Amino acid sequence: MYRSRLGTNLSDVTLDYVSSIDDDSQIVFYDILGSQAHTLMLFQNNIITKNDAKKILRSLEELKDEKFDTSLGAEDIHELIEGMVIKKAGMASGGKMHTARSRNDQVALDIRMKIRDDIIITCNCLLDTIESLVSVAKNHQKTIMPLYTHLQQAQAGLFSHYLLAHADALTRDFERLSDTFVRINQSPLGAGPVGGTSIPIDRHSTAEMLGFDGLVENSVDATSTRDFVAEYIAMLSIMMTNLSKISEDFVIWSTSEFSFIELSDEFTSPSSVMPQKKNPDILELTRGKTAEIIGDLTAVLATIKGLATGYGRDLQQTKSSIWSASKTSISALIILRSILLTLKVNEKQMRKTTESSNLIALDIAEKLVMRGIPFRVTHKISGILVGLAHSSKKPISKLGPSEVKRSVAGTKVNPAVVSEIISDTTVASSLRDRISFGSSGYSEQKRMISDRTQKINQYRANVSKRENKITSSIDTMMQQVNEIIGKA
Ligand code: ARG
Numbered sequence: 001m002y003r004s005r006l007g008t009n010l011s012d013v014t015l016d017y018v019s020s021i022d023d024d025s026q027i028v029f030y031d032i033l034g035s036q037a038h039t040l041m042l043f044q045n046n047i048i049t050k051n052d053a054k055k056i057l058r059s060l061e062e063l064k065d066e067k068f069d070t071s072l073g074a075e076d077i078h079e080l081i082e083g084m085v086i087k088k089a090g091m092a093s094g095g096k097m098h099t100a101r102s103r104n105d106q107v108a109l110d111i112r113m114k115i116r117d118d119i120i121i122t123c124n125c126l127l128d129t130i131e132s133l134v135s136v137a138k139n140h141q142k143t144i145m146p147l148y149t150h151l152q153q154a155q156a157g158l159f160s161h162y163l164l165a166h167a168d169a170l171t172r173d174f175e176r177l178s179d180t181f182v183r184i185n186q187s188p189l190g191a192g193p194v195g196g197t198s199i200p201i202d203r204h205s206t207a208e209m210l211g212f213d214g215l216v217e218n219s220v221d222a223t224s225t226r227d228f229v230a231e232y233i234a235m236l237s238i239m240m241t242n243l244s245k246i247s248e249d250f251v252i253w254s255t256s257e258f259s260f261i262e263l264s265d266e267f268t269s270p271s272s273v274m275p276q277k278k279n280p281d282i283l284e285l286t287r288g289k290t291a292e293i294i295g296d297l298t299a300v301l302a303t304i305k306g307l308a309t310g311y312g313r314d315l316q317q318t319k320s321s322i323w324s325a326s327k328t329s330i331s332a333l334i335i336l337r338s339i340l341l342t343l344k345v346n347e348k349q350m351r352k353t354t355e356s357s358n359l360i361a362l363d364i365a366e367k368l369v370m371r372g373i374p375f376r377v378t379h380k381i382s383g384i385l386v387g388l389a390h391s392s393k394k395p396i397s398k399l400g401p402s403e404v405k406r407s408v409a410g411t412k413v414n415p416a417v418v419s420e421i422i423s424d425t426t427v428a429s430s431l432r433d434r435i436s437f438g439s440s441g442y443s444e445q446k447r448m449i450s451d452r453t454q455k456i457n458q459y460r461a462n463v464s465k466r467e468n469k470i471t472s473s474i475d476t477m478m479q480q481v482n483e484i485i486g487k488a
Pocket of ligand 1: 020075076077078103104107311313315316317319
């Protein structure tokens with residue numbers, strides 16, 4: 001449709017190479033809505049007549065219910081839709097739809113509309129997953145487990161505390177995506193190919209009709225930039241690394257060596273040869289797909305880093321990265337939520353593992369500190385106790401007076417005090433005494449759970465507010481469209 005200056009048509013291979021029509025299936029609806037807003041604005045500013053607007057708007061409305069024939073040789077959805085509008089409305093009216101805009105502002109608009117919807121969906125899924133972490137945590141405030149550093153047992157902890165840690169990480173992902181939304185929800189429409197237009201359009205009114213919070217003001221910036229795409233996929237990549245980390249923990253914990261958890265059958269796969277196998281494939285795929293999304297981010301950054309200012313067709317390639325990153329992230333969240341809600345937790349095994357290691361070593365050292373002994377000295381005493389326990393193959397609590405005496409050799413510490421502390425210290429007492437803010441202590445779990453529950457509710461309200469603003473703006477625009485086309 002656009003090739004009047006050019007002598008020949010594209011060959012089939014070249015057309016297929018150039019065309020974004022397959023990727024564009026994701027933005028058809030946004031493209032139509034954007035065109036409706038643009039057409040209304042052209043009419044309201046006396047750039048086209050009511051009759052022209054009526055014909056164009058009616059054609060666009062019809063297209064919402066039609067299946068598109070993508071084999072007509074259009075380079076993209078913008079060309080295809082415009083061609084179909086001209087066919088329906090006639091050149092005299094339909095030929096006016098593309099007044100004062102370009103595919104460059106149009107595609108930037110469509111992508112922004114798609115991403116803002118994806119952010120809303122992702123944010124809702126994030127809140128669902130966070131909520132499931134908190135609800136499982138509620139049931140496991142007394143479930144003792146070892147906490148790890150370097151994948152070596154470090155301190156006694158609680159499963160609820162572990163889950164809340166991930167709830168907090170996903171909450172940061174939610175907050176990051178919410179911030180990104182602010183920069184995404186700005187309208188580029190009316191920026192034209194790059195430098196604006198001499199036709200007296202009103203960019204503010206189209207932005208309002210489509211539920212944007214503002215404009216990407218500078219027309220060069222509005223059409224050239226995809227920094228918002230990189231930002232969005234970066235946020236998803238970070239989120240996926242958090243999901244991947246949980247997945248990795250669960251893969252390890254569901255081994256027969258750990259046996260801390262058992263995944264529900266629906267989230268595992270059998271082996272083609274070994275009948276006993278119950279493989280955690282779904283979680284492994286979250287790890288694998290995280291790599292793919294990081295790849296999407298890399299593809300976008302590599303595309304934009306060397307691109308001269310102004311639209312370049314390279315940008316077309318960023319769309320498939322967006323769609324796939326969005327889809328995978330949303331699925332990963334939905335799946336993790338179900339995995340959490342169907343998880344079997346082997347509390348006995350977690351506790352046994354915690355108690356069979358000398359995880360109370362730090363607690364003993366801290367209790368000695370409370371008797372006025374420098375931590376560096378108490379750390380040494382406790383370290384010697386652990387060493388003796390290890391070499392004699394018994395827990396610290398079973399060490400005899402002579403061993404305790406050896407642990408305080410060279411210090412002024414009374415061994416009777418050490419013995420008393422040892423007999424008073426258990427994993428459970430350790431968790432009762434752990435009172436620092438945000439710690440694994442029993443008392444902190446309750447506080448954190450109620451705090452997070454409140455936060456989730458508040459965040460849900462914020463997302464609905466955003467969602468409603470977009471929906472009601474578009475509803476208002478559609479009322480105007482329907483008035484013009486005479487649809488009740
Ligand atoms: N199909 C293009 C894309 O997806 C639309 C913009 C084309 N603009 C142009 N001047 N060639 O990015």
